[in-house]
Amino acid sequence: MxxxxxxxxxxxxxxxxxxxxxxQVAGAPLQDGIIATGNGTAxxxxxxxxxxxxxxxxxxxxxxxxxxxxxxxxxxxxxxxxGRVSWTPSAAGTWSIASTGFASxxxxxxxxxxxxxxxxxxxxxxxxxxxxxxxxxxGDLRSARPGEQISGKVVFTEVTRGVIGxxxxxxxxxxxARARIDWMVPGTATFAVTAAxxxxxxxxxxxxxxxxxxxxxxxxxxxxxxxxxxxxxPQTIRVGVPTFVAVNVDGDxxxxxxxxxxxxxxxxxxxVDGGLVEFLWTPLSKGTADVEVIFxxxxxxxxxxxxTSDGVRTDTQRVDLSHVVDQEINVLAQRRPNPISVTPVVDxxxxxxxxxxxxxxxxxxxxxxLVMSTGSGTAVDLEVLGNCLLSGNSLFMPVTGGGCVVRxxxxxxxxxxxxxxxxxxxxxxxSGTLADTEQNLQGVLKSGGGR
Numbered sequence: 001m002x003x004x005x006x007x008x009x010x011x012x013x014x015x016x017x018x019x020x021x022x023x024q025v026a027g028a029p030l031q032d033g034i035i036a037t038g039n040g041t042a043x044x045x046x047x048x049x050x051x052x053x054x055x056x057x058x059x060x061x062x063x064x065x066x067x068x069x070x071x072x073x074x075x076x077x078x079x080x081x082x083g084r085v086s087w088t089p090s091a092a093g094t095w096s097i098a099s100t101g102f103a104s105x106x107x108x109x110x111x112x113x114x115x116x117x118x119x120x121x122x123x124x125x126x127x128x129x130x131x132x133x134x135x136x137x138x139g140d141l142r143s144a145r146p147g148e149q150i151s152g153k154v155v156f157t158e159v160t161r162g163v164i165g166x167x168x169x170x171x172x173x174x175x176x177a178r179a180r181i182d183w184m185v186p187g188t189a190t191f192a193v194t195a196a197x198x199x200x201x202x203x204x205x206x207x208x209x210x211x212x213x214x215x216x217x218x219x220x221x222x223x224x225x226x227x228x229x230x231x232x233x234p235q236t237i238r239v240g241v242p243t244f245v246a247v248n249v250d251g252d253x254x255x256x257x258x259x260x261x262x263x264x265x266x267x268x269x270x271x272v273d274g275g276l277v278e279f280l281w282t283p284l285s286k287g288t289a290d291v292e293v294i295f296x297x298x299x300x301x302x303x304x305x306x307x308t309s310d311g312v313r314t315d316t317q318r319v320d321l322s323h324v325v326d327q328e329i330n331v332l333a334q335r336r337p338n339p340i341s342v343t344p345v346v347d348x349x350x351x352x353x354x355x356x357x358x359x360x361x362x363x364x365x366x367x368x369x370l371v372m373s374t375g376s377g378t379a380v381d382l383e384v385l386g387n388c389l390l391s392g393n394s395l396f397m398p399v400t401g402g403g404c405v406v407r408x409x410x411x412x413x414x415x416x417x418x419x420x421x422x423x424x425x426x427x428x429x430x431s432g433t434l435a436d437t438e439q440n441l442q443g444v445l446k447s448g449g450g451r
Contacts, residue, residue, distance in 0.1 A: 053081035069205035091207030113139030134195035
């Protein structure tokens with residue numbers, strides 16, 4: 001679970017405060033009960049709140065469905081009839097959440113953004129099949145989820161020749177999702193290739209868990225002389241984005257491969273398996289990086305290696321220089337921030353946009369609709385801690401006062417990094433009845449209010 005910094009003022013207001021205060025649920029028993037949740041992004045967990053004083057101390061079973069996909073979730077209600085459960089939408093679409101005695105609600109999820117990178121041979125040779133490898137990562141780089149099962153295909157296109165091949169995406173726990181073709185390079189021309197990820201729809205729901213994405217255009221010129229060792233990686237990469245690096249070794253040769261960037265090893269040496277060795281490297285500074293690969297073949301290349309205390313590796317002898325590949329890679333600066341804009345609308349009137357770590361105040365029992373956007377156009381996900389209630393993109397303030405921390409997050413993409421923000425809301429005790437608030441909230445839920 002991600003950890004979030006919370007201001008000391010938030011702790012003073014929120015510590016020990018239930019999601020809904022005792023007086024709020026005791027003032028006027030609910031007729032049907034309430035289910036409330038926000039909109040979100042496929043693959044990112046969100047909370048579902050359940051309020052039903054008449055079923056206090058019991059468990060409520062929720063039915064969650066999208067198309068033919070369905071699942072259940074059990075929510076244990078405390079002695080005030082309040083409960084919360086975490087739920088992760090598996091695909092984009094409008095999910096229906098219902099239970100006996102409750103008005104059903106909907107939650108709209110969007111597909112998780114993806115980043116596609118194309119690794120091409122840095123020293124290709126004409127008239128021979130060369131591996132082209134595309135890797136796909138999620139835009140949610142805030143948390144490491146290597147077991148993500150990304151499904152779909154990748155279409156490889158050369159700008160003058162059109163589609164040159166397609167491959168199914170292979171993904172396994174702990175591995176990078178990737179797709180590979182072996183393309184026979186036709187002559188000694190210069191080629192320009194892109195890789196486009198096409199996600200697969202869920203067989204049960206028909207929705208997509210991931211959004212499509214296309215790699216940057218990669219250029220390479222085929223040479224005349226065959227190379228026994230080939231380096232495959234994107235020509236242009238960004239600081240902070242994990243980058244796939246592979247080394248292809250011709251034939252059924254045995255040995256190990258080492259890779260250094262600017263003289264520093266990015267990983268311990270790895271044995272050659274099926275002619276291909278894979279690495280994952282995250283650049284930390286921009287500029288031109290010198291990437292060097294050495295294939296150590298026993299009996300042929302017996303380089304003696306040593307390491308200094310600062311991790312810089314030095315080779316005292318190289319027997320076969322054909323086993324050495326050296327390539328300069330362009331490392332760009334970090335992706336642009338993905339700014340989150342949140343504008344509150346109360347009674348149809350838009351207020352000043354919220355500022356990160358800001359403190360705002362709203363009357364007890366009021367409804368605040370949130371108009372949200374990001375610089376890259378990705379969706380904004382909300383999390384509420386405290387005794388405010390979230391339904392769609394609307395927040396409902398408790399009648400008995402209190403407060404909450406509202407946390408916003410936005411997945412990133414090829415050009416923008418992921419981002420997070422939070423706002424502290426205080427709700428002074430005010431006039432009004434619980435029955436009015438509940439009636440208002442139930443009306444919004446039944447009408448499908450939200451984004």
